[in-house]
Amino acid sequence: MTATAPDATPAKNGREPIRVAIIGAGLGGIAAAVKLRRSTSAQVVIFEQSAGVGGTWYDNRYPGCEVDVHSHAYSFSFLKYDWPRTHATQPELLAYAEHVVDRFGLRPLLRLNTRVTELAWEESTSTYRLSTERGDSEEFDVVISALGLLNVPRYPEWPGLDTFVGPCFHTSRWEEHDLTGKTVAVVGTGSTAVQIVPAIAPAARQVYVFQREPGWIEPKNEREFTARERSWYRRVPFAQRLNRARIFHQGNRRFKGYDVGSRRQRRMREVCERFIAATIDDPATRAAVTPHYPWGCKRPVLSSTFYPTLNRHDVELVPHAVRQVTPTGVIDATGTRRDIDVLILSTGFQPTKFLSSLDVKGRDGRSIHDVWRERASAFLGITVPGFPNFFMLYGPNTNGGVSVIAQLERQAEVVVRSVRRLERTRRRLVDTSPAATRRFLAWIDRRMVTHASAMNAGCHNYYHDPAGHNVTQWPAGHLAYALATRLLTRFGLRTSR
Known part of the structure; x- marks a missing residue:
């Protein structure tokens, strides 16, 4: 009925x-x-x-x-x-x-x-x-x-993936596991991975972040609204609408950056490059996360916490694609094997x-x-x-x-x-x-x-x-x-x- x-x-x-x-x-x-x-x-x-x-x-x-x-x-x-x-x-x-x-x-x-x-x-x-x-x-x-x-979800076709003996799951089908003291591999550095890595790093013993190709990341500048701001948006007529209009105006201007020859394109790249320089300590890591293609080729990622997390001693960026999975580890494109306990697939969608x-x-x-x-x-x-x-x-x-x-x-x-x-x-x-x-x-x-x-x-x-x-x-x-x-x-x- x-x-x-x-x-x-x-x-x-x-x-x-x-x-x-x-x-x-x-x-x-x-x-x-x-x-x-x-x-x-x-x-x-x-x-x-x-x-x-x-x-x-x-x-x-x-x-x-x-x-x-x-x-x-x-x-x-x-x-x-x-x-x-x-x-x-x-x-x-x-x-x-x-x-x-x-x-x-x-x-x-x-x-x-x-x-x-x-x-x-x-x-x-x-x-x-x-x-x-x-x-x-x-x-x-x-x-x-x-x-x-x-x-x-997009599931990779790596040889040996079905032989992995530990927990293995796609981020959109998240499974609750106690990651305390575990060695975790996160495959991918898109919008989802850059949220997961900072969240799990404090608990895990070691986190390996596998990056096939870097993406441009901008500071997100997220925060709690103050009590005064929340009161303003609740009580003042059109306050939310005005802020919404401002955001959309900025977004329409931002779109000009998708033209590779535009000044906005250069400005967006400069913002991202300054963010890398200001937040990542290791020069090799800074080089590895810097793309060699225009801003906007991939969907730009916003995150204020991912780059600082790469400075942790227990987080390692692996700037290579995964080539193969073993029952207890992951082998990257250079042939290097890393033993892990948990495999998290942040490999996107279709x-x-x-x-x-x-x-x-x-x-x-x-x-x-x-x-x-x-x-x-x-x-x-x-x-x-x-x-x-x-x-x-x-x-x-x-x-x-x-x-x-x-x-x-x-x-x-x-x-x-x-x-x-x-x-x-x-x-x-x-x-x-x-x-x-x-x-x-x-x-x-x-x-x-x-x-x-x-x-x-x-x-x-x-x-x-x-x-x-x-x-x-x-x-x-x-x-x-x-x-x-x-x-x-x-x-x-x-x-x-």
Whole structure:
């Protein structure tokens, strides 16, 4: 039986309310549900494969886990919230997700522990047949995928990995082990690893940090808000909004650094180089963590504690990739073996494999994965021609733009406007113009060359698919995306019977 909002009302045109399925109860799915409830008469069901809401902040529970975007930007624009810190920790973000769900009455809409496996478009009824892992099946008029981007772990294929006798796990599937007195290998130096290493170093006997390729790291400058600041943001009208606007303005200026020939690019490199010089004692380590590619080729990392942790006598940076694993140790690319007790894989995710856990079939039974065989693409990163009434949040080429939460809100607003168009008319579906999609994709590719050239500078990053297409990143600031989602949908999305 379909769960509905307690206050769902009939659509204004006298038809039955539009039934909307949201797949995923992370911050994207929550944003979509809130906006649909506030602006439409749709009946909404939220499917979530985990036992709770929060998405990535439910799944990732490793020591030191926190966001690297300012709290006032990494939160919804429609709700003021009393953040205790400049950068929220994982427990605080999980509590925030729970708060929003309760504040807007979304809990009755949730179906937890329910993984959606397939969507199939039914032309005769203009609906999707949604199937779950349990074997349940029901129909919805509109489906929103809010599965996220960084949710499918990347497991390395090192020889001998399956022979390791100690605890071995990916950071997104964290296992609680007492690391006191243990020798621990952390493989990777991305955003997750730089949070874990400082958190576990005080307990472990020895920590080896394996770095395949260095990344540019900036000081995060995180701190607790003072009591006076918290009172100011709580009580003064628009105080949070003004600070949020300031953060977004700075972020839009920062994007100019992705042009390898810009002054902003040189400035960002200088900031990172000064940070290295000021915080790392050993000259060899300073050289090892300094990249030889432009700032922004990899996703820039923010951390105030990682570099100082490398000064500890019980933490060793190994500036080489892992080549092989033995039952009791790790062998790096130089052939050096180090014996360890625990192996922690901070080896990232598979962001270019969009909707990897979901089989979506559109018109004529075509699978979206067949359509994406050469390249994953979507109009505004949200819709795909031939898949009517199907919307994605955090789809191809939408990562970036200061804060992903703001990007998700803009995408959710596109869905809301589409649902409202269906409610106001007697039309039954929204589909996407192939021509508009091609023009949008061509614009993306041009911008990658002219304004985001650092992303294509040849380092190892998660932006590109196996064919070399940058399929994850948005090549501009958030303001450009907000304008695009507001102005271009009238040309790219069309309703019909």
